[in-house]
Amino acid sequence: MATALASLRSLPSVTLAAHPTPVDRLDRLRSALGPSCPTLLIKRDDLLSFAMGGNKVRKLQTVLAEANLAGADTLITCGGVQSNHCRVTAAAGAALGLKVVLVVNGTPQDVPTGNALLDRLFGAQVHYATTRQDRDSLMASVAADLTAQGQRPFVIPLGASTPTGAAGFARGIEELLVNVHQSGSRPDTIVHASSSGGTQAGLIAGCALFGLKSRVIGISADEPAARLSATVLALLEELAVRLGGSRATIGADKDVVVDDRFVGDGYGLPTAASTEALTLVARHEGIVLDPVYTAKAMAGLIEKIRDGAFSIDDTVLFWHTGGQAGLFA
Numbered sequence: 001m002a003t004a005l006a007s008l009r010s011l012p013s014v015t016l017a018a019h020p021t022p023v024d025r026l027d028r029l030r031s032a033l034g035p036s037c038p039t040l041l042i043k044r045d046d047l048l049s050f051a052m053g054g055n056k057v058r059k060l061q062t063v064l065a066e067a068n069l070a071g072a073d074t075l076i077t078c079g080g081v082q083s084n085h086c087r088v089t090a091a092a093g094a095a096l097g098l099k100v101v102l103v104v105n106g107t108p109q110d111v112p113t114g115n116a117l118l119d120r121l122f123g124a125q126v127h128y129a130t131t132r133q134d135r136d137s138l139m140a141s142v143a144a145d146l147t148a149q150g151q152r153p154f155v156i157p158l159g160a161s162t163p164t165g166a167a168g169f170a171r172g173i174e175e176l177l178v179n180v181h182q183s184g185s186r187p188d189t190i191v192h193a194s195s196s197g198g199t200q201a202g203l204i205a206g207c208a209l210f211g212l213k214s215r216v217i218g219i220s221a222d223e224p225a226a227r228l229s230a231t232v233l234a235l236l237e238e239l240a241v242r243l244g245g246s247r248a249t250i251g252a253d254k255d256v257v258v259d260d261r262f263v264g265d266g267y268g269l270p271t272a273a274s275t276e277a278l279t280l281v282a283r284h285e286g287i288v289l290d291p292v293y294t295a296k297a298m299a300g301l302i303e304k305i306r307d308g309a310f311s312i313d314d315t316v317l318f319w320h321t322g323g324q325a326g327l328f329a
């Protein structure tokens, strides 16, 4: 355990967001959800102090250190037209003096909005893939072309959900422990939006490595639960090897909990429950969720509270993973 933890702490990283994010109480939301609602906390990674924040900042801090070590001069990554990951990668390239090429699937907008607008503001070059399935081959061919021109491209897989990216997120648990120490409230459960798996793998690994006994529940934004939990498990297993720890030190010996009942008709399509969640949190707490990920995750949390999945004595922490630019898409 000590070795794996030491390896995690010594992984190189670049600092994009130097400041810890707060954990706040959601007391007005709690009252609105009725007398048996558990204590609700929120980890405000939407406030990470770089490029409009969000979970990608934590993952990219370690992944970009790998790119630096590889001597990269160009970052290539992919996502949807409104990808939060693409936006943060574009900004990180700008901040580190690296060129950024984004491969996105979706229709080019005449007037870019939301994250697509920010991608251009940060100076990224955007290539369009016809479908999600075409993104990887297009990234590979862009990388091959750049290499042939004497450049040094570094390909970042979808969502920076690599073992290194998950390790970056795992470090967020050390930050959470400082929040916990300051507030005296220790979460029994952490609920968050899950999609490419790196955030969930990082949270599970971080809890195991730093000794925080919180249960982690990922609410899927798109993937079926079985596939997403297998992805998270595979990331955890690779991370265990990378950090020199056993499966148990990294939390890979327990079931990975993913709930896919809140996706609705598909990725990015609002549901009645996600719209209710977005509105409830805005009107009771003045906190903005995003329509694609965090509103669906909050819808999942609210339904679990209404179903009596938690006791009134429990403390549940909602990890806000950002994405608000999606509201302006």
Ligand SMILES: Cc1ncc(COP(=O)(O)O)c(C=O)c1O
Pocket (backbone or CB within 6 Å): 054, 055, 084, 085, 159, 161, 193, 194, 195, 196, 197, 198, 199, 200, 290, 293, 294, 321, 322, 323
């Ligand atoms: C705002 C937001 N929340 C959650 C997620 C899910 O994170 P992950 O892809 O690491 O599972 C994403 C990623 O796409 C995101 O942009």
